Amino acid sequence: MRSATYAAVGVALILIAIKLFAYFATNSVAMLSTLVDSLLDLVASFINLVAVRHSLVPADRDHRFGHGKAEALAGLFQSAIITGSSVFLLFQAGERLLNPKPLAAESIGIIVMVVSIGLTIGLVVYQRFVIRRTRSVAISADSLHYVGDVLINGGVIAALILSSYFQWHYADGVFGILIALVLIYSAWQIMRASFADLMDEELGDEDRETIKAIVLKQPGVLGIHDLRTRRSGQQVFMQMHIDMDGRISLRDAHTISDAVEARLMAEYPEAEPIIHQDPIFVENEAENRSGDD
Known part of the structure; x- marks a missing residue:
């Protein structure tokens, strides 16, 4: 630059x-x-x-x-x-x-x-x-x-x-x-x-869909919602909630979040993801994998 x-x-x-x-x-x-x-x-x-x-x-x-x-x-x-x-x-x-x-x-x-x-x-x-x-x-x-x-x-x-x-x-x-x-x-x-x-305008729809797809590829992630994005110079800030099985340990939840962050930064090296972990209790994970906000 x-x-x-x-x-x-x-x-x-x-x-x-x-x-x-x-x-x-x-x-x-x-x-x-x-x-x-x-x-x-x-x-x-x-x-x-x-x-x-x-x-x-x-x-x-x-x-x-x-x-x-x-x-x-x-x-x-x-x-x-x-x-x-x-x-x-x-x-x-x-x-x-x-x-x-x-x-x-x-x-x-x-x-x-x-x-x-x-x-x-x-x-x-x-x-x-x-x-x-x-x-x-x-x-x-x-x-x-x-x-x-x-x-x-x-x-x-x-x-x-x-x-x-x-x-x-x-x-x-x-x-x-x-x-x-x-x-x-x-x-x-x-x-x-x-x-x-x-004015902290959201990233375009294509980028948002890419982010959702990356997050949902991670094993252990059951869903994503409340995705917020903005750009400041080179940096991209991402905030999101991801759903995980409420029965897993805090250590495992943290490991999954770190893996999601690594996946996102591989696609967006300038990104700074902020991830909130939401526990949910389901019997069938496959039915709950969703990309809706």
């Missing part, structure tokens, strides 16, 4: 430098849009860097559940910055749409955009690898708007080509507006994911 944040900051710095050069060469508002987007990427990636470092700090006396929500707070801050800057870009693109101007040095702009797309795709591929390993909310948010950058840079290339080779000077303003709308949509997705984490 740390290496992914360092990579994002490095790529953002490179993109800012080459896009700044291209903007002064082309005088394109679409190029300005993607330059502002890269400036936002730098701010967002730096925030992620700080948030990820903080979220990885182990739990302490004052934060018994760790510091994982720092990632979600960083996501909210990112979405606010992106939304505000997108509104600014809408006004800039609208002005260019009302007063279209011919562009200059389009070939330089196209080359810069092609290079930007290559660098961004490389970063996204690495971020996806990290996300698969860590399920990080912060890295997912960062990756989301870098994916949007690929589309944005493609839009800038289209605007430069239409303006240069087809003399459609409105293309610059039109694509500037489209880019701003893409940024606003990305900000909404980041905000939604961050709120889900901060």
Whole structure:
């Protein structure tokens, strides 16, 4: 996760430098849009860097559940910055749409955009690898708007080509507006994911069914109910009640619970299961194995 944040900051710095050069060469508002987007990427990636470092700090006396929500707070801050800057870009693109101007040095702009797309795709591929390993909310948010950058840079290339080779000077303003709308949509997705984490939203139905199936595979478990889940950064917290034969000893019940915990952590290494043992008295265990909450 740390290496992914360092990579994002490095790529953002490179993109800012080459896009700044291209903007002064082309005088394109679409190029300005993607330059502002890269400036936002730098701010967002730096925030992620700080948030990820903080979220990885182990739990302490004052934060018994760790510091994982720092990632979600960083996501909210990112979405606010992106939304505000997108509104600014809408006004800039609208002005260019009302007063279209011919562009200059389009070939330089196209080359810069092609290079930007290559660098961004490389970063996204690495971020996806990290996300698969860590399920990080912060890295997912960062990756989301870098994916949007690929589309944005493609839009800038289209605007430069239409303006240069087809003399459609409105293309610059039109694509500037489209880019701003893409940024606003990305900000909404980041905000939604961050709120889900901060508000302790349940894991998806697929994950919940997987958890139930894992628990019920353990010999000695007769049922599961009151399953509660939430995510905080990388960590997943699970609370559940499992039914066991009330005639077994406390030692055996504890052994079964430990086995359930081991099974869950094999599937969810970042999980912290909390298991309550409920004794029941039945004659036929097979009739009582159930996954209902």
